[in-house]
Amino acid sequence: MDSTMVEIDGSVMEGGGQILRVSAALSAISGSPVRIIKVRAGRSSPGLRPQHLSGLQLVSDLCSGTLQGACIGSTEVSLTPGRIQSGKHTADTQTAGSVCLLLQASLPCSLFAERVSELCLKGGTNAEFAPHIDYTVKVFKPMVERFGVHFDCDIKMRGFYPRGGGEVVVRVNPVKQLHPVVLTDRGNITKIHGRAFVAGVLPFKLAKDMSTAAVKTIRKEIKDLYVNIQPLQEKENAYGNGTGIIIIAESSTGCLFAGSALGKKGVYADKVGIEAAEMLLRNIRHNGCVDEFLQDQMIIFMALANGTSRIRTGAVTLHTQTAIHIAEQLTQAKFTITKCDDELSSDSTYEIHCEGSGAVNQNL
Template sequence: NYGQKSVEMDGSIMEGGGQILRVTAALSCINGASIRIHKIRAGRSTPGLRPQHLSGLELVRDICCGNLEGGTVGSTEVTLTPGKIKAGKHTADPQTAGSVGLLLQVSLPCALYADGPSELCLKGGTNADMAPQIDYTIKVFKPIVEKFGVHFDCDLRMRGYYPKGGGEVVAKVNPVSELSPVTMTERGTITKIYGRSFVAGVLPYKLAKDMATTATRVIRREIKDLYINIQTLQEKDMACGSGNGIIIIAESSTGCIFAGSALGKKGVYADKVGFEAAEMLLRNIRHNGCVDEFLQDQLILFMALANGTSRIRTGPVTQHTQTAIHVAEQLTQAKFTVTKAEDENASNDTYIIECQGVGVTNPHF
C-alpha cells in the first residue's frame, strides 16, 4: 500500500462532490490504506452523503471486507478501513433513482483486484440526470476500458428512471493480475453514428421520434456524408417508471467512441432534448480528441493503476478530470502531465493526458 497507513482527503476541493468520494474509496480499497474523507460535498445545496453516495461506499466496504465509520445519509465525514478484497456477489441499492452507472464506477476497479470473479448487482436509476446513462457505460466506457485489460459483462435487467429508480444491472467482473497502459492519440475519421431514442412508461412514442428527428437534423448540418441510425423505442416491460431520453454515439476509424445524450424533463420539448444530445456529440467530435468529456475522468483511475505509461488525447480537460488526477496523485505514486497537443489536427482545445502508472498487481495471481 505504498507505505501509507491512513490518509486524509478534503471532500470539498475542486469538483467537491461524489466523484472525490468514488475515486478515493476505490483507491483506498485497492491500496489497502485507511482513508478519512471530511467536508463531504460541503458546497452542495444538500451537503454530506446522499443515499447513492452512501450506497457506493457501503458497496466498496463490502467488496473489501472493510469497516465504514460515519456512513449515514447527511454525514460530512467518513472513515473507510479496507480489508481484503473478496470475490463473490455484492449488492448495492440506494432505494432511490441514484445512478447505477456511478455505483459501477466506484466498485468496478475494486473488483478487478479480487481473488476471483465478482457479481455486482446494482440497483437504482439506469438513465439518471447528472450521471452516465447505462447505455453510455455499456457502449462507450466498456469497450474503451477493456483496452486496459479489464473484462466485465453488463446485464441490464430493468431500466429505472427518476424519481422512482427501480432499475437493475448485474455486472460480472473478472479479476486482473495487473492493468496494461493505453495509448489513444490518433483520432482518425468518424465512420459511424448511431443511437437510441426512447420513451418509457406513460409517455407517447411520438416523443422518441421527435428527439431522433431533431438530433439527426442537427448532426447532418455538420456531418453530411454519414448515415445516422437512431433507433426509436417504446419501452414497456423493461422499465420501471416513466422517462424519455436519447443517446447518440459516434465511432472513429481508430476505435475512438464518443457520445452525446440528454434526458427529458417535465415541460421540456422533445426536440430540445434531441438538440441538446446532438450538440453535445458534435462538441465532443470538434476538439479532435480521442475520448469525450465524460470518459476523460473515468479513465484516470485506470491510467494510474496500469503498469506503464498511458497517453490519451482529449478535448478541454474537465474539472472532474483534474479532480481525479489530484486524488490519484495523492493516493498513489502515479504521475500525470497534461500538455497541449501541437500537431496539425489539434484544435485550440486539444490536450494529451499522460500518466506514468504505478502497476498495481493483484496479490491473488
C-alpha cells in the same frame, strides 16, 4: 497493507461524489485507510446522500472493510480496507441515484479480487448528472477493455427519476495487472448511431421527435455519413416513465464518443434530441480520442496501469483534474497535461500523460 490513514479534503476542486468514489476504490486496492473530510461541503445539501452512502457501503463490502461516519448527511467518513473479496455483492440506492456511479466505485476494486465478482446494482439506470447505462455499455466498456478490463452488464430493469427501480447485474473478471493505454490518433468519424426511447406510458411519438431533431442537427455539420438513431418504446423492462436519447460516434481507429439527454417535464422532445446532438458534435470537434465524460473515468485505470498511458482529449474538465488530484494522493502515479499544437489540434486539444503505479492483484 499500509496502515497510515490518508486524509482527503472532500471540498476541493469538483468537491462532489467523485472524490468519494475514487478515494474509496483506491483505498480498497492499495490497502491504505482513508478519511474524507468536508464531504460535499460546497453543495446545497452537504454531506453524504443515499447514493454516496450505498456506493461507500458497496466498496467496504467488496474489501471486507470498516466504515466510520457512514450515515446520511455525514461530512466526514473513513474507510479501513481489508482483503478484496469476490462473490456476489448488492448495492441499492433506494432512490433514482445512478447505478453507473455505483459501478464507477466498485468496478476498479472488483478487478483485484481472486475470482469473478457479481455486482447487483439498483437505482436509476438513466439519471441526470451521471452516465446513462447505455453509455456505460456502449462507450465506457469497450474503451476500458483496452486496459485489460473485462465485464458483462445485464440490464434487468430500467429506472428513471424520481422513482428509480432500475437494476443491472455486472460480472467482473479479475486481472493480475492493468495494461497502459495510448490513445492519440482519432482517425475519421465513420459511423453515427443511437437510440431514442420512451418508457412506461409515454407516447412513441416523443422518441420519433427526439430522433428526427437529432439527425437534422448532426446533418447540418456532418453531411457525408448516414445517421441512424432508432426510436424505441420500452414497456416490459422499465420501471416508471422516462424518455431519453443517446447518440454514439465511432472513429476509424476505434474511438467512441457520445451525446445524450433525458426528457424533462415541460421540455419539447425535439429540444432533447438537439441537446444530445450538440453534445456529440462538441465532443468530436476537438479531434481528441475520448469525450468529456469518458475523460475523467479513464484516470483511475491510467493511475493503476503498469506503464505509461497517453490520452488525447478536449479541454480537461474539473472532474478529470479532481480524479488526478486524488489518484496522485493515493497511488504512486504521476500525471502531466500538455496542450497539443499539431495541425489536427484545436484551441482545446490536450494530452493527458500518466506514469502508472503498476498495481498488482495480490489475490491472483
